[in-house]
Amino acid sequence: MPTAVRAPSPGRPPLVLLVPALVAATLLVLPLVALLLDTPWRGLLGQLTEPAVRQALWLSALTSLATVAGCLVLGTPLAWLLARVEFRGRALLRAVVTVPLVLPPVVAGVALLTAFGRAGLVGEPLREAFGVTVPYTTLAVVLAHTFVSMPFYVLAVEGAMRTAGGRYDDVAATLGADRWTTFRRVTLPLALPGVVSGAVLAWARSLGEFGATITFAGNYPGTTQTMPSLIYSTLQGDPELARTLSIVLLAVSVVVIGALRGRWLVGAGR
Amino acid sequence: MTHTGRRSIVSLALALTLPLTAAGCGGDAERGTLTVLAAASLTEPFTELAERFEEQHPDVEVRLAFDSSATLAQQVVEGAPADVLATADGATMLTAAEALDADPLAFATNHLVLAVPRGPGPVEGVADLADPDVSWVACVPTAPCGRVAATLLEQGLIAGEPVSLEVDVKAVLARVVDGEADAGLVYASDVVTAGDSVRALPLPGAADERTVPSVLALPGAPGSAQDFVDLLLSREGQDVLRAAGFGPI
Incomplete structure (x- = not known):
């Protein structure tokens, strides 16, 4: 009796593909392994409880969660607008929303300063009218983070709304639901996986944000110095501590990827 | 173990860049490059001095990089390819000089x-x-x-x-x-x-x-590195520094 039909063996992977693939994998893994090897694990806990580190950890947690909240409240309606409403200039709006995704963060910081800085387009009238200055405040950090994180969230949610399709919305409408009810009861629940993965992506982006923050919000312990800014400042004087702090963010990244993998695959499979 | 690892990575990087430098030096001109890492506060006088140096040494191209002294000293200790290090103060220079076992020179003052x-x-x-x-x-x-x-x-x-x-x-x-x-x-x-x-x-x-800006021709640098340090300490170099607001030693 013949054994089960086997697919023809594809043969050995050719070296011309295998070698660059291994180089690529090494390039991605080696720096992280070096970081792990070089970390003074014994002093880790003591360093994490230092006031400057505690402040930066707390500030990073606070601002990244505020950023996610901002994305949920403002980004969800924007995603809905892009996915469900036909209007002139929709393609243009989507393109504009995507720009911060590829913009160098330091350019984002300069742009934010030009708009909200003390001498900025909005910042100057704001300061003259209300005496409010945005830079150097925790609000500026959240503003910078929201600017760079929002596109990740909006694109994820818009994609989820599009893949869910408008048919259920149409059914809800024929049953007499108005658009707000439809959004709440039909569109949003169907897009929930996108909302979750978008929020996680935005959160991760916010947690790692450095260039726009240090350019726009500045760098001061307790008010604007987030973990990446602290790592950068620390690297100048105490590289060992900088590596320890980097480990913390690396651990968070690994957890995020672990959490996202399931969501992401579910999202892609639909 | 991690240190030997780092060294071999550095030598690998050097091995990769060496052929490039050699290729860059081809041709009849044979222009060498001199990489000067300088503190941000030295931006203006060093830019001016680099231009003068190139005029006096047509066979040398000066490459300048400005950053925080602490960052630059760190880079030099980690083996960054550079020929001259100039920091904004003596304390930062000491961290690099001690690691490299070299003697830096003070060339100005500032406050x-x-x-x-x-x-x-x-x-x-x-x-x-x-x-x-x-x-x-x-x-x-x-x-x-x-x-x-x-x-x-x-x-x-x-x-x-x-x-x-x-x-x-x-x-x-x-x-x-x-x-x-x-x-x-x-x-x-x-x-x-x-x-x-x-x-x-x-x-x-x-x-x-007061801070005391200091300079060091890095061990293993070409002779032009010392020439650059000499220019900095010469009357001409000191005049450029005075014009840029630096005080005498």
């Missing part, structure tokens, strides 16, 4: 001042820094300019709190020039080179906390 925008503003003296409505900035304590600022704060010669700690002195200056801060603690030389946009107010106690 902190309070930079404010030209024209009337909320800051007319160091006492105004205590006003919570005043936004002023300084360097991070790891940078030489920040170390002095931290000392003055500790001694109570400055009251109040900065709103931001910038990574190098030019970033502090930029905040003042752009109007994003009412005042900034920068070097006297920075105000001179910034031109008309800012003016300097005296900072009590800063004269006792």
Whole structure:
């Protein structure tokens, strides 16, 4: 009796593909392994409880969660607008929303300063009218983070709304639901996986944000110095501590990827 | 174990770049390059001196990189390909010089001042820094300019709190020039080179906390590195530094 039909063996992977693939994998893994090897694990806990580190950890947690909240409240309606409403200039709006995704963060910081800085387009009238200055405040950090994180969230949610399709919305409408009810009861629940993965992506982006923050919000312990800014400042004087702090963010990244993998695959499979 | 690992990575990087440098030197000109890492505060005089050096040594191309002294010293210790290191103070230089077992030279002096925008503003003296409505900035304590600022704060010669700690002195200056801060603690030389946009107010106690910019031709650098150091210490080099607001040793 013949054994089960086997697919023809594809043969050995050719070296011309295998070698660059291994180089690529090494390039991605080696720096992280070096970081792990070089970390003074014994002093880790003591360093994490230092006031400057505690402040930066707390500030990073606070601002990244505020950023996610901002994305949920403002980004969800924007995603809905892009996915469900036909209007002139929709393609243009989507393109504009995507720009911060590829913009160098330091350019984002300069742009934010030009708009909200003390001498900025909005910042100057704001300061003259209300005496409010945005830079150097925790609000500026959240503003910078929201600017760079929002596109990740909006694109994820818009994609989820599009893949869910408008048919259920149409059914809800024929049953007499108005658009707000439809959004709440039909569109949003169907897009929930996108909302979750978008929020996680935005959160991760916010947690790692450095260039726009240090350019726009500045760098001061307790008010604007987030973990990446602290790592950068620390690297100048105490590289060992900088590596320890980097480990913390690396651990968070690994957890995020672990959490996202399931969501992401579910999202892609639909 | 990790250290041998790092060394072999460095040598791998060198092995990869060497053929490139060799190819770059091809042709009849055979122009060598001299890489000078200099503190941000040295931007203007070093740019000028590099131009003069290239005029005097047509066979050498000077490549300049400016950053915080602490960052540069760190890079040199980690084996960054450079020929000359110039820091804003002696303490930062010592970390590099000790690691490389080399002898640096002092070539100027500098001191902190309070930079404010030209024209009337909320800051007319160091006492105004205590006003919570005043936004002023300084360097991070790891940078030489920040170390002095931290000392003055500790001694109570400055009251109040900065709103931001910038990574190098030019970033502090930029905040003042752009109007994003009412005042900034920068070097006297920075105000001179910034031109008309800012003016300097005296900072009590800063004269006792002078910084001493130092230079080092790195071990293994070509002879042109020493030539550059010589230019810096020569009458001509010192004149350039004086014009840029640096004091004599």
